[in-house]
Every structure is written in C-alpha cells, then in structure tokens.
Amino acid sequence: MPRTGLDEFxxxxxxxxxxxxxxxxxxxxxxxxxxVIKLGPTWPSGLPIITTLVEVIVLMLLFHFFARKAQxxxxxxxxxxxxxxxxxxxxxxVIRETYTFESAVTKNRDAKGFVLRPEVATxxxxxxxxxxxxxxxxxxxxxSVWTPGSITAVKMTLLGLWLVTFASLVxxxxxxxxxxxxxxxxxxxxxxxxxxxxx
Amino acid sequence: xxxxxxxSAALAAASLVVLAITYRQDVSAAPRADxxxxxxxxxxxxxxxxxxxxxxxxxxxxLEIDDKTKTVYYSLGSVNPDALNLDADDPYxxxxxxxxxxxxxxxxxxxxxxxxxxWQQPVARIESILAEIVLEIxxxxxxxxxxxxxxxxxxxLDKELDALRSLLVxxxxxxxxxxxxTDRAPASDTFTVEVSTEPKGGTVRVMPALKHIQCEKLNMxxxxxxxxxxxxxxxxxxxxxxxxxxATWPDGKRNEGLIxxxxxxxxxxxxx
Numbered sequence: 400m401p402r403t404g405l406d407e408f409x410x411x412x413x414x415x416x417x418x419x420x421x422x423x424x425x426x427x428x429x430x431x432x433x434x435v436i437k438l439g440p441t442w443p444s445g446l447p448i449i450t451t452l453v454e455v456i457v458l459m460l461l462f463h464f465f466a467r468k469a470q471x472x473x474x475x476x477x478x479x480x481x482x483x484x485x486x487x488x489x490x491x492x493v494i495r496e497t498y499t500f501e502s503a504v505t506k507n508r509d510a511k512g513f514v515l516r517p518e519v520a521t522x523x524x525x526x527x528x529x530x531x532x533x534x535x536x537x538x539x540x541x542x543s544v545w546t547p548g549s550i551t552a553v554k555m556t557l558l559g560l561w562l563v564t565f566a567s568l569v570x571x572x573x574x575x576x577x578x579x580x581x582x583x584x585x586x587x588x589x590x591x592x593x594x595x596x597x598x
Numbered sequence: 599x600x601x602x603x604x605x606s607a608a609l610a611a612a613s614l615v616v617l618a619i620t621y622r623q624d625v626s627a628a629p630r631a632d633x634x635x636x637x638x639x640x641x642x643x644x645x646x647x648x649x650x651x652x653x654x655x656x657x658x659x660x661l662e663i664d665d666k667t668k669t670v671y672y673s674l675g676s677v678n679p680d681a682l683n684l685d686a687d688d689p690y691x692x693x694x695x696x697x698x699x700x701x702x703x704x705x706x707x708x709x710x711x712x713x714x715x716x717w718q719q720p721v722a723r724i725e726s727i728l729a730e731i732v733l734e735i736x737x738x739x740x741x742x743x744x745x746x747x748x749x750x751x752x753x754x755l756d757k758e759l760d761a762l763r764s765l766l767v768x769x770x771x772x773x774x775x776x777x778x779x780t781d782r783a784p785a786s787d788t789f790t791v792e793v794s795t796e797p798k799g800g801t802v803r804v805m806p807a808l809k810h811i812q813c814e815k816l817n818m819x820x821x822x823x824x825x826x827x828x829x830x831x832x833x834x835x836x837x838x839x840x841x842x843x844x845a846t847w848p849d850g851k852r853n854e855g856l857i858x859x860x861x862x863x864x865x866x867x868x869x870x
Contacts, residue, residue, distance in 0.1 A: 502787055503789075503838055503839075503860055503861075504787040504788060504789055504838060505787045507787075518812055518816060518818060519808070521816065522808075522811055522812070522815065522816070525815075526811045526815055527808065527811065533808055534839075535807075535839045535840050535858075536806060536807035536808035536811070536839060536840045537806050537807075537808040537809070537839065538788075538806050538837075538838055538839040539838055539839050542676075543806070543808060543809075544808075
C-alpha cells in the first residue's frame with residue numbers, strides 16, 4: 400500500500416509506462432518514431448525536451464485532480480481528451496501541409512507566413528505567379544516573402560497543435576490507467592467437484 | 599541542463615523586451631532636436647546593452663575564416679522587430695533593430711580581426727543613416743510621418759549591408775576562398791553549384807529573381823549602379839532557387855537572364 404500521495408503517483412506513473420511499453424512494442428515503436436520525427440515541427444530545436452515536460456505535467460495534473468474522482472468523471476475526461484486529439488492532429492496536418500514548405504536541398508520543412516510583405520504582394524500576379532513562386536525566387540527565404548510576425552504565428556500554431564496532440568494522447572492513456580486502477584476485477588469462480596463440500 | 603538553458607533563454611528574451619522599452623522611454627524623454635547627438639548616443643548605448651545580453655531573440659552576426667576548408671563563414675545577423683515589443687508604427691522600432699544589428703556586426707567582425715576587409719565603412723554609413731532618422735524623428739511630433747521616413751530609408755540600409763556582402767565576396771575571392779552564409783533557416787539550405795563561363799574569364803553577377811523584380815518594377819534599389827548584385831567569385835557557389843544573372847566577358851560579350859537552381863548540376867554560361 401502506498402504511504403503518501405507521492406508514492407501513489409509513482410505507482411500510477413509506473414503503471415502508465417508499463418501500459419505504454421505494452422501497447423507500443425518494438426515492432427511498432429520504430430516506424431512510429433520515424434513517422435513522428437518526420438512529422439514533428441522543426442521549431443523549436445528543444446522540442447523533445449518540451450514534449451517530455453508536457454508529458455510529466457499532464458500526468459501530474461491528471462493525478463492531482465482526478466485520482467480520487469469517480470470512474471464516470473475520469474471517463475468524461477478521457478472522452479474530452481480523445482475529442483481534443485481527434486481535432487488537434489488533423490488540424491496540425493492541415494496547417495503543416497498548407498503553411499510549410501520543403502527545402503529543395505535538405506527536405507526539411509520550414510514555416511511559411513500568411514501575411515505577404517507589401518513589396519511582394521504588389522508583384523502578384525503581374526510579375527510573380529503566387530507566394531510559392533516568390534519563395535523560389537527569394538532563395539527559399541520565407542522572411543523575404545512573408546512578414547516575420549506571420550511566420551512566427553504559424554510556427555507557434557504548429558507547436559501548439561503538436562503539443563495538444565501529444566498531451567491529449569498522454570492524457571487519454573493516463574486516464575485509462577487511472578480508470579483501470581479503480582476497477583475491481585471479480586475473482587474467477589472455482590470449479591465445483593461432485594461430492595466435495597463447497598467451501 | 600537543457601531545461602535550464604531554455605529557462606535562461608526565456609529570461610534573457612524577457613530582459614531584452616524590458617531593456618528595449620526602457621531605452622525607448624529614455625530616447626523619448628530626451629530633449630528635442632538641439633541635442634540629437636544625445637538621443638543617438640542613447641540608441642547606440644541601448645543597442646550595445648541589448649547585444650551584451652547575447653539573447654536568443656537576436657541572431658548574432660558571425661565571421662569565421664576556416665583555412666583548412668578555405669571557407670569564409672559569415673552572417674550579418676538579424677533582429678526581429680516584433681521581439682522589441684514596440685508599436686508597429688513606432689519609428690524607433692526600425693532604428694533599434696538596425697542599430698542592434700550594426701552593433702552585432704561590429705562585435706563579430708572586430709573579434710574576427712580580419713586584415714584587408716574594410717567592413718567599418720558600410721557599418722559607419724549604416725549608423726550615420728540611423729542618426730539621420732533619429733534627427734528626423736526628434737524634429738517632428740507625428741510618429742506616423744517619422745515611421746514612414748524611417749521605412750523610406752530602409753533600402754539605403756539594405757544597400758549598405760549588400761555593400762558589406764560585396765566586400766566579403768571580394769575578400770574571399772582575393773584569398774581564393776569560398777564564401778558561405780551561416781544564418782539560413784533549417785529548410786533554406788543551398789546547393790553547392792559549380793558555375794563557369796565559356797569562354798573562360800567571364801564575370802558573373804547574380805541577384806535573387808524576386809529582388810531583381812523589386813529593383814526593376816518597384817524601383818526599390820535606387821539607380822542601376824547601386825543594385826545589390828552578388829558577384830560569383832569561386833568555382834563553386836552556394837545557390838538555391840531562381841536568380842537573375844548578368845555575365846560579361848573582357849571582349850564585350852554579354853548574357854543575362856534567369857537561372858533556376860533546383861539541384862547541384864553545374865551551370866555554364868555562354869555569351870548570347
């Protein structure tokens with residue numbers, strides 16, 4: 400039996416990690432990791448650290464606010480974060496597809512903006528076909544085509560949606576763990592042998 | 599350790615904002631046009647202090663000569679004016695951003711201690727233009743007019759930065775080195791392209807196609823002599839995207855037009 404709340408939290412985290420490794424065995428982790436690495440935002444450079452921090456904070460908050468709550472309440476949380484996941488991930492993909500471009504050289508993705516610089520907007524469509532054409536003509540420098548503020552806004556939006564996706568995923572798994580810890584599994588009935596008194 | 603670095607970067611960015619606001623208030627509080635030098639000194643002092651912060655909100659200028667690989671690595675740095683937390687129509691936004699960049703260039707180029715590179719002249723001209731902008735701001739009370747004036751001087755500031763790049767190009771050529779920029783965003787890398795002329799001996803100048811259109815159609819670059827051409831000096835150059843080129847030969851032959859760099863295939867330019 401745990402002695403303090405912190406002991407119980409450690410048990411929850413241990414269960415969470417066991418569940419995570421059970422569901423994501425080696426055969427699945429490698430391609431998923433590769434998919435994630437290619438799909439993740441390229442900014443900021445400390446993204447793995449930030450994502451880990453988010454995981455810890457989500458686990459802490461869930462445990463702090465919901466560890467003692469009824470199963471129904473935890474179920475509602477699980478539905479809520481699953482809805483957030485269903486919204487955030489497709490939104491991330493759409494914005495990534497629309498507002499990032501692939502480098503001709505490294506194949507890395509970088510953010511575009513959504514507000515054209517005035518000296519570029521004036522040239523479309525008479526001298527430059529569109530913003531993507533302007534980007535090619537500007538040595539693939541996004542700041543030459545869009546305002547820095549709009550480029551930053553795109554980066555922040557991508558980062559936010561990515562973190563919401565990851566936080567929702569962690570929260571849904573952690574909710575499941577909390578729920579299962581609360582459920583009592585009834586013991587299997589013993590087989591009754593003829594002539595033997597049932598004890 | 600990485601979390602500590604992130605936290606200290608966030609703290610440094612916050613201090614950058616506070617310092618910018620503080621120096622902005624100092625400049626506004628200074629008396630009017632008759633002691634503009636004091637206002638200019640305040641701007642320069644503020645820029646120095648902000649560069650001292652070495653905050654990640656600034657992209658610092660760099661200059662490094664690698665004798666092993668015969669490469670000159672450089673960056674003229676940049677400042678995101680939005681990070682200064684000044685109003686969009688505040689004329690000091692441009693002044694501070696460019697003065698910080700100039701200060702960063704001075705630090706980096708001074709530290710590199712490169713002989714035969716007269717970088718001080720374009721930087722001095724940049725500071726002189728910024729001083730003129732401060733004079734204009736201090737004269738009037740209409741900040742929108744002052745901001746429009748500051749924006750109208752931006753092409754001159756960009757021209758001096760291009761002049762500095764041309765000096766770096768000439769310096770690299772004189773030593774037979776390749777010049778490479780180090781401040782490109784992660785996706786904006788370049789191809790190393792072999793550029794040659796046939797017959798040999800031609801001089802090739804390039805400009806990003808977008809810049810050329812802006813110079814030609816919008817008159818953003820002043821007269822033709824001051825357009826920001828980049829002269830290709832090495833056998834291999836760092837290029838990506840579309841460029842407008844002008845190739846000339848000693849016998850008077852010439853060719854110009856668009857080239858598109860989508861891979862590392864060599865480019866050979868011939869007279870028309």
